[in-house]
Amino acid sequence: MPIFNQSIRRKIVGIALGLIVLMLVTSILSMVMSSKVGVLLDELTNRYIPAYGHLARANIRSLERALALRRMVMTKMQSPSDEEAYAARVREFEQTDRRIEEEAESARTLINAIINDPRTPSDNAALARIELRIETAVTELRRDLTEDHAKLAKQVDARQMAEARGTLEHIDVLRDQFNQKIDAIRADMLAQVFFSTSQVISHQHQAIIVSGIVTLLAAIVGFAFALLVSSGITRPVRLLLAGTREVEAGRFDKPITVSTQDEIGELAAAFNRMIEQLRHNERIRETFGRYIDPKVVQGLIDRPEVAIDGQRRVMTIMFCDMSGFTSMSEGVTPRGLVKVMNHYFTVMSGPIRSNRGIIDKYIGDAIMCYWGPPFIEEDEQAMLAGLAAIEMADQVPALQKQLPDLLGIRAMPAPCDLRIGIATGEVLTGSIGSELMMSFTVMGDAVNLASRLEAANKAYGTRVLVSQATADAIGSQLELREIDRVAVAGQRAPQAVFEVMGKAGALTDTQARLRTHYAEGLAAYRAGHFDDARAAFNAALEAVPGDGPSRTLLGRIVQFEVNPPDVGWDGAWRLEQK
Structure with a gap:
């Protein structure tokens, strides 16, 4: 087909244009249906619900009006009469009286706006009846109360308390009748609100269904079109991929077939020339391993200036070493030794990682790791290091039983155990190395002290020794035992060292x-x-x-x-x- 003889650029542009057309059709349809849902939702939120709110407030205004009327009468009946206070009560009553009609008028205005809007499928007949009932209720209330207000004013001026009380009771009856009418109107209005809500939900569901169907159809048509056009691209790419796998496997004697005249065909020809060149050159394999903790990587990505400039931080450093390693390594084959060390590092690295420690490096049979900001909070680093040490020590009995099986012997030539040293102090963190390889590590007296404490376990027959600063930071969170006051090599001032015996209360x-x-x-x-x-x-x-x-x-x-x-x-x- 002519379409397959086109360049990759034209093929991709053709696919893109087709998908863009389908996307535009789908987007326009979704926008039309969404705008209709928006009109319905706007009418619901800005007309139906506010109209219902005005009717609800009309009930409240009637109660406020009754309260204002009673305050006015009580002020008039006081002896001696305070005309100024009475005038203020009269103004308050008149203002409250007007609010009833204002709320009703606002509700009628919103209802008429709904009726006059041709864009929405509202029940205009029912809304017109509601609007008329509101007007009738307010008119009847005003007509009935005008006579009673005049009568009440005369009775109050004449201080006829019994007659005024009777008139107030009759006014309350009229108020209750008005509230009952408004309640009935509100119930009908609420039904209209529910009807409008159902219309919004129905149109929204319809828009979702139609959009989903159109999107699915567009996806199917676009996929078919893309599959048809891309079939002319994938075959030569698969051939090129197969040739690449042959090169990856070290076989340079299988050139790939050039089946197209586009850019991929040119790439295939260049690939064949590369194979021919590789066939005459010595194949060199370089193995370069660079392992770094993911948390360190993320930290350097977030703050690269830390790696460049370095920082001084208070951190907790741990050194872990396998005792008896030298004696064991003398009688073990290299393959067996690698197998043992890999298993040993796997077992001992687990508690460090699970307690959020950072493994810095493996040094022979030793592990160097650390805890501290920004990877964890400064006040929890010593505790986590101590917990890691306890869990590592708990792995020793099982490890001692596993080592003979790993080596295929009945018993170990020399007993193996664990020595751990932990120190807390200020260190320098940063990237150290050459232009070819860098290592994010820590340096300082605390690092040296942790290394010396690991070695000091040999002198005291212990497994885990921690410095004074580490013990102070741990406090009562772990069970510690002060072992001695020691001045390790390289330090003049002695300090107390402690053994970690177990978890608190254990x-x-x-x-x-x-x-x-x-x-x-x-x-x-x-x-x-x-x-x-x-x-x-x-x-x-x-x-x-x-x-x-x-x-x-x-x-x-x-x-x-x-x-x-x-x-x-x-x-x-x-x-x-x-």
Whole structure:
């Protein structure tokens, strides 16, 4: 067909023009029907409902009028008579009396506007009857009340209270009769409001149905037209795609067939020339992996200046390391080691991600991650890091059972465990690297301290150690145990370090006794009362045999008995190893 021999531009323009024509037809029809619904809705909101509101207020005005009349009579009957106040009451009564007719007249005006509007299918006969009934009710009320008002005025001037009371009661009867008539008219008017509402809804549904049908027809016609025209484009594109997949698979010996004379045909010819060139060149594959947390990516997209300039923020840093990794790696094949490490990183990364932490990098068998703004609020970062550490430690027993199965051996050549260090402090956040690769990371003393605390677990036989700042931020939200005052490598000033024992309220009785005895021993140890400290630490070991910190400090006491500490010893221990 001639249409298939045209250029892609003409094919696409033809499809677009056809769809635009169909869209215009559908839009014009929808606009016409929507305008009709708009007229009906405008009449409902600006005429029917306000007319009904005026009738409702006419009832209220009649009650206000009766109240004003009684106030006028009561003012006249006062002794001595206050003519000025009486005149004010008379003006108030006359103003209220006029409002009844104003409300009725406003309702009649709106009803007549509905009747005179030829654009809407209103029940003009019923509306005309309502308008006439309103006029009749107001006229009869005015006729009946004129005589009674004159009579009441004479009786009030003559101070004939009994006769005035009777006249007021008769006026109330006339008022009630008027209200009953207005109520009946309102009921009929409400029926007209409901009728108009149903008309609006009906036309709206009709417009939706017709628009849907026309849109569906336009879509079918447009799809058929587009399918017919695009069939001449898709076949050569599929051939080109098949050739691309061959190249992707590394096969350069299958050129594609050039079946058209348009731009795709030219592209196919250029593709064949490219294959011919690739056939004479060495194929090079570069593997480049760059993994970064999605939250970091989104943060850098939203605020790219953070990556360029860097910022100082208070963050909580965690280092996690697998103990026994070196011994294990010596007796494991490279494939088995990769399998183990992938499983280990998967298991340990889960609690970090679930507690909204950012994994910065994997360093050998270690994981570095952090918590802090702008990814989470500053006041919750330490708590989330502590929870992540607890959940990671809870995974250790299952991991120890899984590792032999992963390696296909009966038992691990060396025991594996987990060491975690957490520190909170001000760090510098920003992108560090070269022009070829950048990494959004954190740097500072808190990072170094977290790394040192992870290593300090070896000295104390613990799994999770946190810094003083982290412990202060956690407060009572987790169960902590002060382990020692330590000056890690690279820092002169010692600070307290704490062990995360569990979630708040989750300690067993033995763990509670362990913490109590250990605290007593630590206090005696710092005071230099080593006999009392030894007794307390032994009591802690009786509660939890094998408690690493208790055994570590008992070993120090033995050393201090041989080489007592210097005068002015502050109770701190200095870790020289990194």
